[in-house]
Amino acid sequence: MRNEKIDILRGISILLVLLHHFNIPYKLHDTFLGVHIFGESLSTLIARNGNYGVTIFFVISGFLITRHTLQRSGSLAEIKLKDFYVRRIARIIPCLVLLVAMVTLLGAIGLKPFLNQAPNGVEVSYGLTVLSAFSFWMNLLIIEYGWVNYALGVLWSLSVEEVFYVVFPLLCVGLGRGKGFIVFLLLIIAYAPYFRSLHFGEESGAYLYHYFSSFDGIAIGCLTALYTQHFKGALQHSKLIMTVTALLMCGLYLYAPIKEVSTWSISAFAMLTAVLIFCFAQDPQTQAQSFGSRALVWIGQRSYEMYLFHLIILGLMKVVYFPKETLPTEKLMLLPIYFIAVFLMSWAIEKYYSTPLNRMIRNKWIKS
Numbered sequence: 001m002r003n004e005k006i007d008i009l010r011g012i013s014i015l016l017v018l019l020h021h022f023n024i025p026y027k028l029h030d031t032f033l034g035v036h037i038f039g040e041s042l043s044t045l046i047a048r049n050g051n052y053g054v055t056i057f058f059v060i061s062g063f064l065i066t067r068h069t070l071q072r073s074g075s076l077a078e079i080k081l082k083d084f085y086v087r088r089i090a091r092i093i094p095c096l097v098l099l100v101a102m103v104t105l106l107g108a109i110g111l112k113p114f115l116n117q118a119p120n121g122v123e124v125s126y127g128l129t130v131l132s133a134f135s136f137w138m139n140l141l142i143i144e145y146g147w148v149n150y151a152l153g154v155l156w157s158l159s160v161e162e163v164f165y166v167v168f169p170l171l172c173v174g175l176g177r178g179k180g181f182i183v184f185l186l187l188i189i190a191y192a193p194y195f196r197s198l199h200f201g202e203e204s205g206a207y208l209y210h211y212f213s214s215f216d217g218i219a220i221g222c223l224t225a226l227y228t229q230h231f232k233g234a235l236q237h238s239k240l241i242m243t244v245t246a247l248l249m250c251g252l253y254l255y256a257p258i259k260e261v262s263t264w265s266i267s268a269f270a271m272l273t274a275v276l277i278f279c280f281a282q283d284p285q286t287q288a289q290s291f292g293s294r295a296l297v298w299i300g301q302r303s304y305e306m307y308l309f310h311l312i313i314l315g316l317m318k319v320v321y322f323p324k325e326t327l328p329t330e331k332l333m334l335l336p337i338y339f340i341a342v343f344l345m346s347w348a349i350e351k352y353y354s355t356p357l358n359r360m361i362r363n364k365w366i367k368s
Helices: 004-023 042-047 051-073 081-108 126-134 138-145 155-175 180-198 211-230 238-255 258-281 291-301 303-320 328-365
Strands: none
Touching (some): 004 042, 004 258, 004 291, 004 303, 004 328, 051 155, 051 211, 081 126, 081 303, 138 155, 155 303
16 A cells, blocks of 8 residues: 555655756746745745755655565565566666657657757767666766756666666675665765765766765665664654654755755755655555645656656757747746646556556566
8 A cells, every 4th residue: 555645755856856947947036936035036945956856756765665675575685586676677667668769759850958969068879878778877977978868867866776776686685684784775875975075066966966976865765664664662743753854854955055065965855854754654544635635646656757757848848938038927837837748748658658567567577
């Protein structure tokens, strides 16, 4: 059974990412959302740190993968390697194939947002870009050559997740019987802030997009799942803990641009996310009641499709409405159209493509 509180958190995360990416080409500071608060425009405060939304996704992914492994196998060491990889392939690959196919088609008809560019002055072949997408090193390609393909750039985070999950079951088998797996996770969590400090503020974005800049969020999620399994008894004052945690997350989100505080803030945000998830796990069957919370659940359940395909919508908008020539009133018109179009496309892809293929692959290759 799905934990709808985690789906709500997913929904909030993807909305932050969507707004962040919209605000990059269509800056909202010259609209009514640009009203100044504490010397900064409201639109900038809300939109500039959408990367924290990806941090939340990493923690959720680590938690759910570990939690489901424990529920299916009883212990990490008993993980079924083939079943694990089949589930990952069934969830990830269909949408990845569709995204690359759509970008390839749109690029073939000459639409600039879907063609490879040379932001650092070095041409990168489209074939190499596609290879990096399917072999999970798009993040390294971006660090080395810049955002060579607008619509495929989102795959940097998929590269981080999938490299971790290629290794995850092997670590479970090799280290899952003792404390070795926990020690490994703690080492990753400790190393990530140090790695980010080495690349602090670099134009390449290595402090955000490299594997070791992001693995700590996934590792924190894994540890949260392990601790949740062994936690016994009722959690006291859970509502107060969740309220304080949410306020701290909001404060950190608004505090400063992520580029200025990335060394410590990404880990801190991941840990606060883990506290929320731990609280959610104590009452997993609570269902959303209000319209707003149900809407966030719906969005969260389709967040993977939204994340992968939203730049298709935004790229097509950029073809029609050139960002530098778009008027403030037009930006405000485009913003709801953008969200609605992303929701509709993601719903259609999830309902008629990714979920049926996911189910078909699992039924074929996993014995019940």
